[in-house]
Amino acid sequence: MQSSKENTSVCPRGKSILGSVLENSKHENKSVCSVCEDRKNEDGTDRDSNWEQVYKQDEVNGATLSRQKSKDMIKEEAILLRASRSQINIHASLHDQMEQAHLAAHLPKVYLPCGFGPVKPDNGKVFFFDIDNCLYKKSTKIHDLMQIYIHRYFKKHLHLNDQEAYRLHMKYYKEYGLAIEGLVRKHRINALDYNKVVDDALPLDRILVPNSKLRKLLIRLKHEGKIQRLWLFTNAYKNHGLRVIKLLGLGDLFDGMSFCDYSHVPMTCKPMKSAFDKALEDAGVTDPRNAYFIDDSSINVDAASKFGWGHIIQYIEDATADEISKRKAENPNITIIKDIIELPKACPELF
Template sequence: MTHKPVCFFDVDDTLYNKDLNVLSLMRKKIQDYFVNELGIPADEVAPLQRKYQATYGLSLRGVQIDYNVDPLDYDRKVDQALPLDGLIKRDDKLIKMLKGMNCKKWVFTNAFKPHAVRCLKLLGVENEFDGLTYTNYLVPNFNCKPEPAAFHRAMKNAGVTDPKLCYLVDDSIKNIEAAQKMGWTTVHVAGDASTSTHGDYQIDEIHDLPNVLPELWEPHSEKMKLRRQSIGVTTAA
Protein backbone atom coordinates (compact mmCIF):
# COMPACT_ATOMS: atom_id res chain seq x y z
CA MET A 1 0.00 0.00 0.00
CA THR A 2 1.19 3.49 -0.84
CA HIS A 3 1.66 6.35 1.59
CA LYS A 4 2.10 8.81 -1.26
CA PRO A 5 -0.62 11.18 -2.49
CA VAL A 6 -2.60 9.75 -5.39
CA CYS A 7 -4.16 12.08 -7.95
CA PHE A 8 -7.04 10.43 -9.81
CA PHE A 9 -7.92 11.92 -13.20
CA ASP A 10 -11.15 11.54 -15.11
CA VAL A 11 -10.68 11.41 -18.91
CA ASP A 12 -13.63 12.70 -20.94
CA ASP A 13 -14.17 16.47 -20.72
CA THR A 14 -11.39 16.60 -18.11
CA LEU A 15 -8.06 15.77 -19.76
CA TYR A 16 -9.26 17.44 -22.94
CA ASN A 17 -11.35 20.60 -23.37
CA LYS A 18 -15.15 20.44 -23.15
CA ASP A 19 -15.30 22.72 -26.19
CA LEU A 20 -14.45 19.70 -28.35
CA ASN A 21 -18.05 18.59 -27.70
CA VAL A 22 -17.12 14.91 -27.43
CA LEU A 23 -19.95 14.45 -24.91
CA SER A 24 -22.46 15.69 -27.49
CA LEU A 25 -21.05 13.24 -30.04
CA MET A 26 -21.38 10.47 -27.47
CA ARG A 27 -25.00 11.35 -26.73
CA LYS A 28 -25.80 11.26 -30.44
CA LYS A 29 -24.18 7.82 -30.83
CA ILE A 30 -26.15 6.50 -27.85
CA GLN A 31 -29.40 7.90 -29.21
CA ASP A 32 -28.69 6.38 -32.64
CA TYR A 33 -28.11 3.03 -30.92
CA PHE A 34 -31.43 3.31 -29.10
CA VAL A 35 -33.26 3.96 -32.37
CA ASN A 36 -31.38 1.74 -34.82
CA GLU A 37 -30.52 -1.25 -32.62
CA LEU A 38 -33.30 -1.28 -30.02
CA GLY A 39 -36.19 0.17 -32.03
CA ILE A 40 -36.99 2.87 -29.48
CA PRO A 41 -39.06 5.73 -31.02
CA ALA A 42 -36.87 8.76 -31.73
CA ASP A 43 -38.94 11.09 -29.54
CA GLU A 44 -38.41 8.82 -26.53
CA VAL A 45 -34.64 8.37 -26.65
CA ALA A 46 -33.49 11.65 -25.08
CA PRO A 47 -35.64 11.38 -21.92
CA LEU A 48 -34.79 7.67 -21.63
CA GLN A 49 -31.10 8.44 -21.91
CA ARG A 50 -31.38 11.08 -19.19
CA LYS A 51 -33.27 8.61 -16.99
CA TYR A 52 -30.60 5.93 -17.42
CA GLN A 53 -27.82 8.43 -16.75
CA ALA A 54 -29.47 9.66 -13.55
CA THR A 55 -30.43 6.19 -12.32
CA TYR A 56 -27.43 4.09 -13.29
CA GLY A 57 -24.56 6.50 -14.00
CA LEU A 58 -24.17 5.12 -17.54
CA SER A 59 -26.77 4.54 -20.27
CA LEU A 60 -25.29 1.10 -20.92
CA ARG A 61 -26.42 -0.18 -17.52
CA GLY A 62 -29.99 0.81 -18.29
CA VAL A 63 -30.12 -0.89 -21.69
CA GLN A 64 -28.46 -3.99 -20.29
CA ILE A 65 -31.18 -4.26 -17.65
CA ASP A 66 -34.13 -3.39 -19.91
CA TYR A 67 -32.96 -4.77 -23.26
CA ASN A 68 -30.21 -7.28 -22.40
CA VAL A 69 -27.82 -5.74 -24.94
CA ASP A 70 -24.40 -7.16 -25.74
CA PRO A 71 -21.96 -4.71 -24.09
CA LEU A 72 -19.27 -5.32 -26.72
CA ASP A 73 -21.72 -4.59 -29.53
CA TYR A 74 -22.74 -1.41 -27.70
CA ASP A 75 -19.11 -0.41 -27.21
CA ARG A 76 -18.31 -1.05 -30.87
CA LYS A 77 -21.26 0.99 -32.16
CA VAL A 78 -21.10 3.80 -29.60
CA ASP A 79 -17.74 4.43 -27.92
CA GLN A 80 -15.51 2.99 -30.63
CA ALA A 81 -17.53 4.70 -33.38
CA LEU A 82 -16.75 8.19 -32.08
CA PRO A 83 -14.78 10.27 -34.64
CA LEU A 84 -12.00 11.23 -32.23
CA ASP A 85 -9.02 11.05 -34.59
CA GLY A 86 -8.09 14.59 -35.55
CA LEU A 87 -10.43 15.96 -32.88
CA ILE A 88 -8.47 15.11 -29.73
CA LYS A 89 -4.87 16.15 -30.39
CA ARG A 90 -1.51 15.73 -28.70
CA ASP A 91 -1.26 18.12 -25.75
CA ASP A 92 2.37 18.97 -25.02
CA LYS A 93 1.40 21.31 -22.20
CA LEU A 94 -0.53 18.51 -20.48
CA ILE A 95 2.36 16.10 -21.00
CA LYS A 96 4.79 18.54 -19.35
CA MET A 97 2.38 19.16 -16.49
CA LEU A 98 1.96 15.45 -15.76
CA LYS A 99 5.69 14.75 -16.00
CA GLY A 100 6.35 17.35 -13.31
CA MET A 101 3.97 15.92 -10.74
CA ASN A 102 5.50 14.47 -7.59
CA CYS A 103 2.75 12.02 -6.70
CA LYS A 104 1.12 8.88 -7.97
CA LYS A 105 -1.03 9.62 -11.03
CA TRP A 106 -4.00 7.40 -11.78
CA VAL A 107 -6.69 7.46 -14.48
CA PHE A 108 -10.19 6.91 -13.05
CA THR A 109 -12.86 6.82 -15.75
CA ASN A 110 -16.37 5.51 -16.32
CA ALA A 111 -15.37 4.60 -19.86
CA PHE A 112 -14.50 1.10 -21.03
CA LYS A 113 -10.74 0.57 -21.39
CA PRO A 114 -10.50 0.83 -25.23
CA HIS A 115 -12.07 4.30 -25.27
CA ALA A 116 -9.98 5.55 -22.35
CA VAL A 117 -6.72 4.30 -23.87
CA ARG A 118 -7.66 5.76 -27.25
CA CYS A 119 -8.14 9.21 -25.70
CA LEU A 120 -4.90 8.98 -23.72
CA LYS A 121 -2.95 8.01 -26.83
CA LEU A 122 -4.42 10.85 -28.88
CA LEU A 123 -3.41 13.27 -26.12
CA GLY A 124 0.06 11.70 -25.98
CA VAL A 125 -0.19 10.91 -22.26
CA GLU A 126 -0.62 7.12 -22.32
CA ASN A 127 2.75 6.65 -20.59
CA GLU A 128 2.35 9.42 -18.00
CA PHE A 129 0.16 7.53 -15.52
CA ASP A 130 0.86 4.80 -13.02
CA GLY A 131 -2.34 2.93 -13.75
CA LEU A 132 -5.92 2.96 -14.95
CA THR A 133 -9.24 2.17 -13.30
CA TYR A 134 -11.98 1.87 -15.87
CA THR A 135 -15.55 0.58 -16.03
CA ASN A 136 -15.48 -3.00 -17.19
CA TYR A 137 -18.60 -3.44 -19.31
CA LEU A 138 -18.16 -7.22 -19.20
CA VAL A 139 -18.67 -7.45 -15.42
CA PRO A 140 -22.33 -8.13 -14.58
CA ASN A 141 -23.89 -5.28 -12.59
CA PHE A 142 -20.67 -3.28 -12.85
CA ASN A 143 -20.23 -0.24 -10.64
CA CYS A 144 -19.17 3.20 -11.83
CA LYS A 145 -18.78 6.75 -10.53
CA PRO A 146 -20.46 8.25 -8.53
CA GLU A 147 -21.13 5.01 -6.64
CA PRO A 148 -18.94 4.57 -3.54
CA ALA A 149 -18.02 1.07 -4.69
CA ALA A 150 -16.28 2.54 -7.74
CA PHE A 151 -14.18 4.84 -5.56
CA HIS A 152 -13.22 1.95 -3.29
CA ARG A 153 -12.27 -0.05 -6.38
CA ALA A 154 -10.08 2.80 -7.64
CA MET A 155 -8.35 3.10 -4.26
CA LYS A 156 -7.69 -0.63 -4.19
CA ASN A 157 -6.30 -0.56 -7.74
CA ALA A 158 -4.03 2.36 -6.87
CA GLY A 159 -2.91 0.76 -3.61
CA VAL A 160 -4.09 3.53 -1.28
CA THR A 161 -6.19 3.09 1.86
CA ASP A 162 -6.22 6.62 3.32
CA PRO A 163 -8.81 8.88 1.62
CA LYS A 164 -6.82 11.91 2.83
CA LEU A 165 -4.14 10.94 0.31
CA CYS A 166 -6.65 10.89 -2.57
CA TYR A 167 -7.32 13.72 -5.00
CA LEU A 168 -9.96 13.68 -7.75
CA VAL A 169 -9.87 15.87 -10.84
CA ASP A 170 -13.21 15.54 -12.65
CA ASP A 171 -15.75 17.54 -14.65
CA SER A 172 -18.78 15.77 -13.14
CA ILE A 173 -20.47 17.48 -10.20
CA LYS A 174 -21.92 14.17 -8.99
CA ASN A 175 -18.49 12.54 -9.02
CA ILE A 176 -16.94 15.49 -7.20
CA GLU A 177 -19.62 15.40 -4.50
CA ALA A 178 -19.26 11.64 -4.08
CA ALA A 179 -15.49 11.93 -3.67
CA GLN A 180 -15.88 14.71 -1.10
CA LYS A 181 -18.18 12.51 0.96
CA MET A 182 -15.42 9.91 1.02
CA GLY A 183 -12.88 12.42 2.31
CA TRP A 184 -11.01 12.99 -0.96
CA THR A 185 -9.70 16.41 -2.01
CA THR A 186 -11.55 17.44 -5.15
CA VAL A 187 -10.98 19.71 -8.14
CA HIS A 188 -13.92 20.53 -10.39
CA VAL A 189 -12.93 21.10 -14.02
CA ALA A 190 -15.82 23.45 -14.60
CA GLY A 191 -15.20 25.15 -17.92
CA ASP A 192 -15.91 28.43 -16.13
CA ALA A 193 -14.52 28.19 -12.62
CA SER A 194 -16.11 31.48 -11.61
CA THR A 195 -19.57 29.90 -11.83
CA SER A 196 -18.81 26.70 -9.91
CA THR A 197 -19.15 26.20 -6.18
CA HIS A 198 -18.51 22.46 -6.36
CA GLY A 199 -15.44 20.72 -5.00
CA ASP A 200 -12.61 22.01 -2.87
CA TYR A 201 -11.16 23.83 -5.89
CA GLN A 202 -12.49 24.89 -9.26
CA ILE A 203 -10.51 25.34 -12.48
CA ASP A 204 -11.40 26.35 -16.02
CA GLU A 205 -9.38 23.57 -17.66
CA ILE A 206 -6.84 20.89 -16.83
CA HIS A 207 -3.75 23.04 -17.39
CA ASP A 208 -4.80 25.19 -14.42
CA LEU A 209 -4.37 22.32 -11.94
CA PRO A 210 -0.92 23.42 -10.62
CA ASN A 211 -2.48 26.76 -9.64
CA VAL A 212 -4.76 25.13 -7.06
CA LEU A 213 -2.69 22.10 -5.99
CA PRO A 214 0.94 23.30 -6.14
CA GLU A 215 1.88 20.82 -3.41
CA LEU A 216 1.58 17.97 -5.91
CA TRP A 217 4.51 19.45 -7.82
CA GLU A 218 6.70 20.19 -4.80
CA PRO A 219 9.74 17.97 -4.13
CA HIS A 220 9.24 15.18 -1.64
CA SER A 221 11.53 12.48 -0.37
CA GLU A 222 13.36 10.15 -2.75
CA LYS A 223 10.66 7.60 -2.02
CA MET A 224 8.26 9.77 -3.98
CA LYS A 225 10.01 8.94 -7.25
CA LEU A 226 7.76 6.56 -9.12
CA ARG A 227 8.30 4.16 -11.99
CA ARG A 228 5.86 4.86 -14.80
CA GLN A 229 4.30 2.06 -16.78
CA SER A 230 2.44 2.19 -20.07
CA ILE A 231 -1.29 2.57 -19.65
CA GLY A 232 -1.67 0.17 -22.55
CA VAL A 233 -0.56 -2.77 -20.44
CA THR A 234 -2.43 -1.84 -17.26
CA THR A 235 -5.23 -4.30 -16.58
CA ALA A 236 -6.91 -3.00 -13.43
CA ALA A 237 -10.68 -3.11 -13.90
Protein backbone atom coordinates in the same frame (compact mmCIF):
# COMPACT_ATOMS: atom_id res chain seq x y z
CA MET B 1 11.57 33.27 -65.21
CA GLN B 2 8.09 32.28 -64.01
CA SER B 3 7.78 29.18 -61.83
CA SER B 4 6.06 26.18 -63.33
CA LYS B 5 4.21 25.64 -60.05
CA GLU B 6 0.70 26.99 -59.60
CA ASN B 7 0.50 30.35 -57.87
CA THR B 8 -1.33 29.08 -54.80
CA SER B 9 -1.61 30.35 -51.28
CA VAL B 10 -2.92 28.81 -48.10
CA CYS B 11 -6.21 29.82 -46.60
CA PRO B 12 -5.52 31.67 -43.32
CA ARG B 13 -8.10 29.42 -41.70
CA GLY B 14 -6.75 26.28 -43.33
CA LYS B 15 -3.53 25.76 -41.41
CA SER B 16 -3.84 23.36 -38.51
CA ILE B 17 -2.09 23.60 -35.17
CA LEU B 18 0.36 20.97 -36.38
CA GLY B 19 1.49 23.09 -39.28
CA SER B 20 -0.16 20.86 -41.86
CA VAL B 21 -2.78 22.03 -44.32
CA LEU B 22 -6.33 20.78 -44.01
CA GLU B 23 -7.75 19.02 -47.04
CA ASN B 24 -8.91 21.37 -49.80
CA SER B 25 -7.49 24.42 -48.02
CA LYS B 26 -5.29 25.59 -50.93
CA HIS B 27 -6.75 27.93 -53.46
CA GLU B 28 -5.80 30.32 -56.22
CA ASN B 29 -5.94 34.09 -55.78
CA LYS B 30 -8.64 34.06 -53.11
CA SER B 31 -8.58 35.51 -49.62
CA VAL B 32 -10.67 32.59 -48.35
CA CYS B 33 -10.88 29.11 -49.83
CA SER B 34 -14.07 27.60 -51.18
CA VAL B 35 -14.38 25.22 -48.23
CA CYS B 36 -14.41 28.14 -45.78
CA GLU B 37 -16.54 30.29 -48.12
CA ASP B 38 -19.19 27.60 -48.24
CA ARG B 39 -19.57 27.92 -44.48
CA LYS B 40 -20.28 31.68 -44.47
CA ASN B 41 -23.59 33.44 -43.83
CA GLU B 42 -24.88 36.17 -46.12
CA ASP B 43 -23.41 38.80 -43.78
CA GLY B 44 -19.95 37.22 -44.07
CA THR B 45 -19.85 35.64 -40.60
CA ASP B 46 -18.89 32.00 -40.05
CA ARG B 47 -21.84 29.65 -40.23
CA ASP B 48 -20.20 27.27 -37.78
CA SER B 49 -19.43 29.91 -35.14
CA ASN B 50 -22.34 28.35 -33.29
CA TRP B 51 -23.04 24.69 -33.93
CA GLU B 52 -26.69 25.05 -32.95
CA GLN B 53 -27.05 27.68 -35.67
CA VAL B 54 -25.42 25.30 -38.16
CA TYR B 55 -27.82 22.59 -37.05
CA LYS B 56 -30.83 24.82 -37.75
CA GLN B 57 -29.50 26.15 -41.05
CA ASP B 58 -28.54 22.74 -42.33
CA GLU B 59 -31.92 21.40 -41.25
CA VAL B 60 -33.62 24.09 -43.34
CA ASN B 61 -31.37 23.29 -46.29
CA GLY B 62 -31.56 19.56 -45.67
CA ALA B 63 -33.53 18.85 -48.82
CA THR B 64 -30.73 20.37 -50.89
CA LEU B 65 -27.98 18.51 -49.02
CA SER B 66 -29.66 15.17 -48.75
CA ARG B 67 -33.27 14.21 -48.20
CA GLN B 68 -32.11 11.11 -46.39
CA LYS B 69 -30.09 12.88 -43.71
CA SER B 70 -31.49 12.62 -40.19
CA LYS B 71 -31.18 15.44 -37.68
CA ASP B 72 -28.50 13.64 -35.70
CA MET B 73 -26.42 13.11 -38.85
CA ILE B 74 -26.51 16.84 -39.61
CA LYS B 75 -25.62 17.63 -36.01
CA GLU B 76 -22.75 15.13 -36.14
CA GLU B 77 -21.34 16.79 -39.27
CA ALA B 78 -21.55 20.20 -37.60
CA ILE B 79 -19.63 18.97 -34.56
CA LEU B 80 -16.88 17.43 -36.68
CA LEU B 81 -16.58 20.58 -38.77
CA ARG B 82 -16.31 22.66 -35.61
CA ALA B 83 -13.68 20.23 -34.27
CA SER B 84 -11.53 20.63 -37.38
CA ARG B 85 -11.70 24.40 -37.00
CA SER B 86 -10.84 24.22 -33.27
CA GLN B 87 -7.46 22.70 -34.17
CA ILE B 88 -6.53 25.91 -35.97
CA ASN B 89 -4.39 28.10 -33.70
CA ILE B 90 -2.94 31.03 -35.60
CA HIS B 91 -1.91 32.66 -32.31
CA ALA B 92 0.39 29.83 -31.20
CA SER B 93 4.07 30.71 -31.12
CA LEU B 94 6.44 29.04 -33.57
CA HIS B 95 8.06 27.22 -30.65
CA ASP B 96 4.69 25.83 -29.48
CA GLN B 97 3.79 24.76 -33.02
CA MET B 98 7.11 22.95 -33.39
CA GLU B 99 6.67 21.18 -30.04
CA GLN B 100 3.16 20.13 -31.01
CA ALA B 101 4.29 18.89 -34.41
CA HIS B 102 7.17 16.91 -32.89
CA LEU B 103 4.86 15.26 -30.35
CA ALA B 104 2.35 14.40 -33.08
CA ALA B 105 5.09 12.79 -35.16
CA HIS B 106 6.44 10.81 -32.20
CA LEU B 107 3.41 9.80 -30.16
CA PRO B 108 4.58 7.75 -27.14
CA LYS B 109 3.35 4.18 -26.94
CA VAL B 110 0.67 3.60 -24.33
CA TYR B 111 2.20 1.93 -21.29
CA LEU B 112 0.58 1.57 -17.86
CA PRO B 113 3.20 0.05 -15.51
CA CYS B 114 0.53 -1.00 -13.00
CA GLY B 115 -2.04 -1.96 -15.60
CA PHE B 116 -5.54 -1.91 -14.17
CA GLY B 117 -4.44 -2.80 -10.64
CA PRO B 118 -4.67 -3.70 -7.92
CA VAL B 119 -1.36 -2.33 -6.66
CA LYS B 120 0.17 -3.59 -3.44
CA PRO B 121 -1.08 -1.11 -0.81
CA ASP B 122 1.52 1.43 0.27
CA ASN B 123 -0.80 4.35 1.11
CA GLY B 124 1.25 6.80 -0.92
CA LYS B 125 -0.37 9.86 -2.44
CA VAL B 126 -2.11 9.15 -5.74
CA PHE B 127 -3.54 11.65 -8.21
CA PHE B 128 -6.70 10.35 -9.91
CA PHE B 129 -7.61 11.89 -13.28
CA ASP B 130 -10.96 11.67 -15.00
CA ILE B 131 -10.53 11.40 -18.78
CA ASP B 132 -13.44 12.76 -20.83
CA ASN B 133 -13.96 16.54 -20.65
CA CYS B 134 -10.99 16.65 -18.31
CA LEU B 135 -7.80 15.63 -20.13
CA TYR B 136 -9.31 17.38 -23.13
CA LYS B 137 -11.71 20.32 -23.24
CA LYS B 138 -15.46 19.87 -23.12
CA SER B 139 -15.68 22.36 -25.98
CA THR B 140 -14.35 19.68 -28.34
CA LYS B 141 -17.96 18.42 -28.26
CA ILE B 142 -16.91 14.77 -27.98
CA HIS B 143 -19.56 14.36 -25.29
CA ASP B 144 -22.21 15.73 -27.67
CA LEU B 145 -21.05 13.34 -30.37
CA MET B 146 -21.23 10.46 -27.92
CA GLN B 147 -24.83 11.40 -27.08
CA ILE B 148 -25.70 11.25 -30.78
CA TYR B 149 -24.26 7.74 -31.08
CA ILE B 150 -26.06 6.58 -27.94
CA HIS B 151 -29.34 8.08 -29.16
CA ARG B 152 -28.87 6.35 -32.51
CA TYR B 153 -28.25 3.05 -30.72
CA PHE B 154 -31.48 3.36 -28.69
CA LYS B 155 -33.49 4.06 -31.84
CA LYS B 156 -32.01 1.26 -33.91
CA HIS B 157 -31.78 -1.57 -31.39
CA LEU B 158 -34.92 -0.85 -29.36
CA HIS B 159 -36.97 0.29 -32.39
CA LEU B 160 -37.89 3.65 -30.85
CA ASN B 161 -38.65 7.04 -32.33
CA ASP B 162 -36.63 10.13 -31.38
CA GLN B 163 -38.76 11.16 -28.41
CA GLU B 164 -38.99 7.64 -26.99
CA ALA B 165 -35.24 7.12 -27.37
CA TYR B 166 -34.43 10.41 -25.66
CA ARG B 167 -36.76 9.77 -22.71
CA LEU B 168 -35.44 6.25 -22.12
CA HIS B 169 -31.82 7.39 -22.50
CA MET B 170 -32.31 10.09 -19.85
CA LYS B 171 -34.21 7.69 -17.58
CA TYR B 172 -31.38 5.15 -17.56
CA TYR B 173 -28.73 7.86 -17.18
CA LYS B 174 -30.46 9.26 -14.08
CA GLU B 175 -31.13 5.83 -12.57
CA TYR B 176 -27.78 4.16 -13.20
CA GLY B 177 -25.25 6.87 -14.09
CA LEU B 178 -24.67 5.22 -17.48
CA ALA B 179 -27.19 4.56 -20.25
CA ILE B 180 -25.55 1.23 -21.01
CA GLU B 181 -26.31 -0.04 -17.49
CA GLY B 182 -30.04 0.30 -18.15
CA LEU B 183 -29.69 -1.33 -21.56
CA VAL B 184 -27.92 -4.32 -20.07
CA ARG B 185 -30.30 -4.73 -17.13
CA LYS B 186 -33.57 -4.16 -18.95
CA HIS B 187 -32.89 -5.29 -22.51
CA ARG B 188 -30.03 -7.81 -22.22
CA ILE B 189 -27.86 -5.77 -24.55
CA ASN B 190 -24.28 -7.00 -24.95
CA ALA B 191 -22.31 -4.12 -23.46
CA LEU B 192 -19.15 -4.83 -25.42
CA ASP B 193 -21.09 -4.84 -28.71
CA TYR B 194 -22.62 -1.53 -27.63
CA ASN B 195 -19.16 -0.15 -26.92
CA LYS B 196 -17.99 -1.04 -30.43
CA VAL B 197 -20.62 1.14 -32.09
CA VAL B 198 -20.60 3.98 -29.55
CA ASP B 199 -17.31 4.81 -27.77
CA ASP B 200 -15.03 2.82 -30.07
CA ALA B 201 -16.74 4.31 -33.13
CA LEU B 202 -16.05 7.92 -32.14
CA PRO B 203 -13.73 9.56 -34.72
CA LEU B 204 -11.36 10.78 -32.01
CA ASP B 205 -8.46 11.03 -34.43
CA ARG B 206 -10.38 13.78 -36.25
CA ILE B 207 -10.91 15.76 -33.06
CA LEU B 208 -8.09 15.26 -30.55
CA VAL B 209 -4.56 16.53 -31.06
CA PRO B 210 -1.48 16.02 -28.86
CA ASN B 211 -1.29 18.39 -25.90
CA SER B 212 2.36 19.24 -25.31
CA LYS B 213 1.56 21.71 -22.52
CA LEU B 214 -0.38 19.13 -20.52
CA ARG B 215 2.34 16.57 -21.16
CA LYS B 216 5.00 18.89 -19.71
CA LEU B 217 2.77 19.61 -16.72
CA LEU B 218 2.26 15.91 -15.93
CA ILE B 219 5.97 15.18 -16.34
CA ARG B 220 6.70 17.98 -13.91
CA LEU B 221 4.16 16.54 -11.44
CA LYS B 222 5.77 13.10 -11.65
CA HIS B 223 9.33 14.41 -11.33
CA GLU B 224 8.59 16.50 -8.24
CA GLY B 225 8.29 13.18 -6.39
CA LYS B 226 5.45 14.24 -4.11
CA ILE B 227 2.93 11.93 -5.77
CA GLN B 228 3.36 8.17 -5.74
CA ARG B 229 1.28 7.47 -8.82
CA LEU B 230 -0.82 9.15 -11.52
CA TRP B 231 -4.00 7.13 -12.04
CA LEU B 232 -6.82 7.33 -14.59
CA PHE B 233 -10.36 6.99 -13.20
CA THR B 234 -13.06 6.88 -15.88
CA ASN B 235 -16.61 5.69 -16.46
CA ALA B 236 -15.67 4.68 -19.99
CA TYR B 237 -14.49 1.22 -20.99
CA LYS B 238 -10.71 0.75 -21.10
CA ASN B 239 -10.50 0.87 -24.93
CA HIS B 240 -11.76 4.44 -25.00
CA GLY B 241 -9.45 5.61 -22.24
CA LEU B 242 -6.39 4.15 -23.92
CA ARG B 243 -7.32 5.75 -27.26
CA VAL B 244 -7.70 9.18 -25.68
CA ILE B 245 -4.37 9.23 -23.84
CA LYS B 246 -2.56 8.00 -26.95
CA LEU B 247 -4.01 10.74 -29.18
CA LEU B 248 -3.24 13.38 -26.56
CA GLY B 249 0.40 12.26 -26.42
CA LEU B 250 0.07 11.18 -22.76
CA GLY B 251 0.20 7.41 -23.21
CA ASP B 252 3.36 6.84 -21.17
CA LEU B 253 2.64 9.14 -18.21
CA PHE B 254 0.00 7.31 -16.17
CA ASP B 255 0.68 4.36 -13.90
CA GLY B 256 -2.68 2.65 -14.18
CA MET B 257 -6.39 2.92 -14.87
CA SER B 258 -9.68 2.19 -13.13
CA PHE B 259 -12.50 1.93 -15.66
CA CYS B 260 -16.10 0.81 -15.96
CA ASP B 261 -15.94 -2.86 -16.88
CA TYR B 262 -18.69 -3.36 -19.45
CA SER B 263 -18.20 -7.13 -19.29
CA HIS B 264 -19.26 -7.22 -15.63
CA VAL B 265 -22.90 -6.99 -14.55
CA PRO B 266 -23.94 -5.04 -12.56
CA MET B 267 -21.51 -2.35 -13.66
CA THR B 268 -19.56 -0.22 -11.21
CA CYS B 269 -19.16 3.44 -12.13
CA LYS B 270 -18.89 6.91 -10.62
CA PRO B 271 -20.61 8.22 -8.52
CA MET B 272 -21.17 4.84 -6.82
CA LYS B 273 -19.21 4.38 -3.60
CA SER B 274 -18.15 0.96 -4.83
CA ALA B 275 -16.46 2.61 -7.84
CA PHE B 276 -14.50 5.03 -5.64
CA ASP B 277 -13.53 2.22 -3.25
CA LYS B 278 -12.36 0.08 -6.16
CA ALA B 279 -10.26 2.93 -7.58
CA LEU B 280 -8.51 3.35 -4.22
CA GLU B 281 -7.87 -0.39 -4.04
CA ASP B 282 -6.65 -0.53 -7.65
CA ALA B 283 -4.15 2.27 -6.99
CA GLY B 284 -2.96 0.93 -3.62
CA VAL B 285 -4.42 3.73 -1.48
CA THR B 286 -5.56 2.73 2.01
CA ASP B 287 -6.45 6.21 3.27
CA PRO B 288 -8.74 8.29 0.99
CA ARG B 289 -7.28 11.45 2.52
CA ASN B 290 -4.16 10.74 0.44
CA ALA B 291 -6.16 10.81 -2.80
CA TYR B 292 -6.12 13.76 -5.19
CA PHE B 293 -8.99 13.75 -7.67
CA ILE B 294 -9.94 15.92 -10.65
CA ASP B 295 -13.20 15.55 -12.58
CA ASP B 296 -15.51 17.83 -14.57
CA SER B 297 -18.72 16.35 -13.11
CA SER B 298 -20.31 18.03 -10.08
CA ILE B 299 -21.95 14.73 -9.17
CA ASN B 300 -18.62 12.91 -9.14
CA VAL B 301 -16.63 15.51 -7.22
CA ASP B 302 -19.42 15.80 -4.65
CA ALA B 303 -19.36 12.02 -4.27
CA ALA B 304 -15.59 12.05 -3.72
CA SER B 305 -16.07 14.71 -1.07
CA LYS B 306 -18.79 12.66 0.61
CA PHE B 307 -16.55 9.58 0.65
CA GLY B 308 -13.70 11.42 2.37
CA TRP B 309 -11.24 11.90 -0.49
CA GLY B 310 -8.70 14.44 0.62
CA HIS B 311 -8.06 16.78 -2.31
CA ILE B 312 -10.83 17.40 -4.82
CA ILE B 313 -10.65 19.59 -7.91
CA GLN B 314 -13.45 20.33 -10.33
CA TYR B 315 -12.58 21.38 -13.86
CA ILE B 316 -15.25 23.73 -15.20
CA GLU B 317 -14.05 25.00 -18.56
CA ASP B 318 -14.18 28.80 -18.77
CA ALA B 319 -16.27 29.01 -15.59
CA THR B 320 -17.69 32.43 -14.76
CA ALA B 321 -17.23 34.06 -11.37
CA ASP B 322 -20.90 33.38 -10.60
CA GLU B 323 -20.54 29.68 -11.49
CA ILE B 324 -17.50 29.36 -9.26
CA SER B 325 -19.21 31.13 -6.35
CA LYS B 326 -22.28 28.92 -6.70
CA ARG B 327 -20.27 25.69 -6.73
CA LYS B 328 -18.12 26.80 -3.79
CA ALA B 329 -21.30 27.52 -1.83
CA GLU B 330 -22.65 24.07 -2.70
CA ASN B 331 -19.41 22.31 -1.76
CA PRO B 332 -16.70 24.31 0.06
CA ASN B 333 -14.39 21.26 0.02
CA ILE B 334 -13.60 21.52 -3.68
CA THR B 335 -11.19 23.68 -5.66
CA ILE B 336 -12.33 24.89 -9.08
CA ILE B 337 -10.12 25.48 -12.11
CA LYS B 338 -11.08 26.70 -15.59
CA ASP B 339 -8.28 24.91 -17.45
CA ILE B 340 -6.38 21.77 -16.50
CA ILE B 341 -3.15 23.70 -17.05
CA GLU B 342 -4.11 25.62 -13.87
CA LEU B 343 -3.47 22.48 -11.79
CA PRO B 344 -0.42 23.98 -9.99
CA LYS B 345 -2.67 26.74 -8.65
CA ALA B 346 -5.11 24.18 -7.27
CA CYS B 347 -2.49 22.08 -5.49
CA PRO B 348 0.71 24.15 -5.18
CA GLU B 349 2.05 21.76 -2.55
CA LEU B 350 2.72 19.21 -5.32
CA PHE B 351 4.68 21.52 -7.63
